[in-house]
Amino acid sequence: MEYVATKKSDQVELREYGRTQEGRPLLFLAISSANNLNRLEDIRKANLAIANGFLTGGAAQFKALPAIVWLSYNVHGNEASSTEAAMLTIYELLREGSDCAAWLNNTVVLIDPCLNPDGRDRYVNWYQSVVGKKFNPNPLSREHQEPWPGGRSNHYYFDLNRDWAWLTQLESQQRIKLYRSWMPHVHVDLHEQGYNEPYYFAPAAEPYHEIITPWQRKFQQDIGANHARYFDQNGWLYFTRERFDLLYPSYGDTYPVYNGSIGMTYEQGGIRAGLGIVNEDGDTLTLYARLIHHVTTSLSTIEVSARQQQKLIQEFAAFFENARNKGMGSFKSFVIKADTRREAYLQKLLTLLDAHGIEYKTGTNTSAKGYNYATTKEEVFSISSSDIVINAAQTNGALVQVLFEPRTQLVDSATYDITAWSLPYAYGLQAYATKEKVAQGASWKPTTATISSTTYGYALPWNSPAAATFAARLLQAGVKLRYAEDSFFTEGKKFDPGTILILKTSNESWGNQLFDKVVTWANEQAVNLVPLSSGLVQQGADFGSDKVHPLSAPRVALLSGEGTYSLSVGEVWHFFEQQLNYPITLLNVNSFSSADLAAFDVLVLAEGRYRFLENKDSFEGVQKWIQGGGRLILLGETTRQLTKLDLGLVLRKEEDAAEKNGSPVLFKNRERDQLSAITTGSIWRVSLDASHPLAFGYPGFYYSLKTDATIFESLKEDKGWNVGQTQQEGPLAGFVGSRLQPKLNGGLVIGQLPVGRGNISFFADNILFRNFWENGKLLFCNALFFNAR
Numbered sequence: 001m002e003y004v005a006t007k008k009s010d011q012v013e014l015r016e017y018g019r020t021q022e023g024r025p026l027l028f029l030a031i032s033s034a035n036n037l038n039r040l041e042d043i044r045k046a047n048l049a050i051a052n053g054f055l056t057g058g059a060a061q062f063k064a065l066p067a068i069v070w071l072s073y074n075v076h077g078n079e080a081s082s083t084e085a086a087m088l089t090i091y092e093l094l095r096e097g098s099d100c101a102a103w104l105n106n107t108v109v110l111i112d113p114c115l116n117p118d119g120r121d122r123y124v125n126w127y128q129s130v131v132g133k134k135f136n137p138n139p140l141s142r143e144h145q146e147p148w149p150g151g152r153s154n155h156y157y158f159d160l161n162r163d164w165a166w167l168t169q170l171e172s173q174q175r176i177k178l179y180r181s182w183m184p185h186v187h188v189d190l191h192e193q194g195y196n197e198p199y200y201f202a203p204a205a206e207p208y209h210e211i212i213t214p215w216q217r218k219f220q221q222d223i224g225a226n227h228a229r230y231f232d233q234n235g236w237l238y239f240t241r242e243r244f245d246l247l248y249p250s251y252g253d254t255y256p257v258y259n260g261s262i263g264m265t266y267e268q269g270g271i272r273a274g275l276g277i278v279n280e281d282g283d284t285l286t287l288y289a290r291l292i293h294h295v296t297t298s299l300s301t302i303e304v305s306a307r308q309q310q311k312l313i314q315e316f317a318a319f320f321e322n323a324r325n326k327g328m329g330s331f332k333s334f335v336i337k338a339d340t341r342r343e344a345y346l347q348k349l350l351t352l353l354d355a356h357g358i359e360y361k362t363g364t365n366t367s368a369k370g371y372n373y374a375t376t377k378e379e380v381f382s383i384s385s386s387d388i389v390i391n392a393a394q395t396n397g398a399l400v401q402v403l404f405e406p407r408t409q410l411v412d413s414a415t416y417d418i419t420a421w422s423l424p425y426a427y428g429l430q431a432y433a434t435k436e437k438v439a440q441g442a443s444w445k446p447t448t449a450t451i452s453s454t455t456y457g458y459a460l461p462w463n464s465p466a467a468a469t470f471a472a473r474l475l476q477a478g479v480k481l482r483y484a485e486d487s488f489f490t491e492g493k494k495f496d497p498g499t500i501l502i503l504k505t506s507n508e509s510w511g512n513q514l515f516d517k518v519v520t521w522a523n524e525q526a527v528n529l530v531p532l533s534s535g536l537v538q539q540g541a542d543f544g545s546d547k548v549h550p551l552s553a554p555r556v557a558l559l560s561g562e563g564t565y566s567l568s569v570g571e572v573w574h575f576f577e578q579q580l581n582y583p584i585t586l587l588n589v590n591s592f593s594s595a596d597l598a599a600f601d602v603l604v605l606a607e608g609r610y611r612f613l614e615n616k617d618s619f620e621g622v623q624k625w626i627q628g629g630g631r632l633i634l635l636g637e638t639t640r641q642l643t644k645l646d647l648g649l650v651l652r653k654e655e656d657a658a659e660k661n662g663s664p665v666l667f668k669n670r671e672r673d674q675l676s677a678i679t680t681g682s683i684w685r686v687s688l689d690a691s692h693p694l695a696f697g698y699p700g701f702y703y704s705l706k707t708d709a710t711i712f713e714s715l716k717e718d719k720g721w722n723v724g725q726t727q728q729e730g731p732l733a734g735f736v737g738s739r740l741q742p743k744l745n746g747g748l749v750i751g752q753l754p755v756g757r758g759n760i761s762f763f764a765d766n767i768l769f770r771n772f773w774e775n776g777k778l779l780f781c782n783a784l785f786f787n788a789r
Helices: 002-007 034-038 040-051 059-063 081-094 100-106 117-130 170-180 214-234 287-307 309-325 340-355 397-404 465-477 508-524 566-580 589-594 616-627 636-644 657-661 667-675 774-785
Strands: 012-019 025-031 067-073 107-112 186-194 205-208 262-271 276-278 284-286 333-336 366-372 377-383 388-391 431-434 457-460 481-484 488-490 493-495 500-503 530-532 548-551 556-560 585-588 602-605 631-635 682-688 701-706 721-726 748-755 758-763
Touching (some): 002 012, 002 081, 025 170, 081 107, 081 186, 081 287, 100 107, 100 287, 170 340, 186 287, 214 262, 214 287, 214 309, 262 287, 284 287, 309 397, 333 366, 340 388, 340 774, 388 397, 457 465, 457 508, 465 481, 465 566, 500 508, 556 566, 556 589, 585 589, 616 758, 631 636, 631 774, 682 748, 701 721, 701 748, 701 774, 758 774
Parallel strands (some): 067 107, 067 186, 556 585, 556 602, 631 758
Antiparallel strands (some): 012 025, 276 284, 333 388, 333 431, 366 377, 457 500, 457 530, 481 548, 488 493, 682 701, 682 721, 721 748, 748 758
């Protein structure tokens, strides 16, 4: 890249826009004609002015500007042909005598040659270590059997192609700043799929989100027709309008679409192929064949964009103009109700909105009628000056609509990812969606409460992961903590169960420095503490009661390796290191049988298959550790394995609807029939036993994202605690198959099994899903820190 930028400095600009988690550079090239490159910054600023409605000179001005085409390669590290294709695409764009020279007069081509350098290097280094003098095309050869965790994901095993909207990863956070500083008219995300698959390109499959414009649909067809022309000339197989839809907002195609671009995914067969592999047709698919297909579609995309440069910019301008003046979608405003107990969640949400350029302000003292996210009903509600109002009529109104709408409309339930993600549910916030525009007040400012001094102690309300992060810091510093099992009333305030107490008791070694240190750390982390003057409370248990327990610093282990789901392992690992800032030991499952569990207090099982959960005999060693006081935490599908251990946990079953009504399934309908027994990411209201430590910090309910059919019968009283059960009325949002829904109504999804002096906490739904489901993180912290007995 540096060589090209040096040799063709009049047409190429190379920038480093960030670093990966492992310190590798994230690179970005701008390629165009010499004339365009000379005014590159002016072009960028003019394009942002168009998006924001500041440049409205019409066709004449638009004609003077080039279309901006962004090509993203290798977001999945082991889809290795993509970066190779990026290099050849760059060469073809700049080659003397190339047809591309004329295209570059009408386009600025932005190329990110490798979105995931950490994952790519993991794959390439492994492959080079196992490939022979010549590559072996036999699919059984070890060079085609990539070991765990594989190179698909980044350092923390996250799928970066599911993180465009949520921005949980460092690479995504840096990239979105760059993306939003350009706002391209066309964005292509180039991938690989199974090596037996033909090439896929636009137009995309249904479902399309309803806000996608007719023009965005049409341009996909134009692009597809041009690609098909080249592929037909070469006799290459391809398919369109299948599998890859435009709905879930956090992909490299949908996020650009919801930001006014033409967003597309291209998929080349080639995962596991290495330098070459024999496919099911008996042909050898080589790396060169794979990359040349990507080069062809890359250049074809630029060609069509250059040809329709003026129309692209006109429609880009119209997209945002329509969003500002008319709004897109059913709702005009979204109101987030203020709640001091959920303030940390609100601040986290607003930080995300800032990153996406979404505007918001406080409310005014009034009332409105709107859709209540909690009850799913139209209701009249009051608005205060402390509430947040997000109006859909703004430049980024399309993205607002997609991220906040309570229910996403589906024209086809056969979708590639989850069908529900509404941010008020994800953050556990009370919200309303209105069909009339709500008046806004002043700009929002975070509260900055001053922590008063004390000589007795402080109370830390346990109501967010931020509180858990602060408690974790204190524990690691050696500060002794206690927590109240029940609510209490003192200092003129009510404190909920789980409140953390920071007292002089047991902290004498700190001397007079204790509270100064605690307040300093609290201010650094923007955590509010309530000063206490006495251990005598007006209502509830005094601080010396046996209802107030010591809180110790748990020693935590997480199983990883073959058999575990790397994405789920990464979610736990990332949460500990990047949010909780608490140490965790990753143990390899292959050596787990020889591990000394006495060195740990908590063992976390991410989603996966574990041999020691296969039966009672294999579980015996772990069970003895739990009986001695250990705590086991299970997430997602892994909880199913508990039913094999005779602990009293039983999976719910569903009736086979086809057998019951005697209607056989037709062969042509087999895929549709399978949909009736699944859920593709639905949101459920879960009733919580607020008195149980697993539910500390929650208002008696939780919004759960259910991505599979795992659900249990209620535990019998002598077997354990039924902490969280789904509502009987069905999901709040998202698709659930007709056969599956009765099974999911009123079932157990959160529970705890007492085992001797320890316990097993299980969460049927992955409460750390992609680490964007903020509302689930405190549940995990409860299982981690509180040892209910």
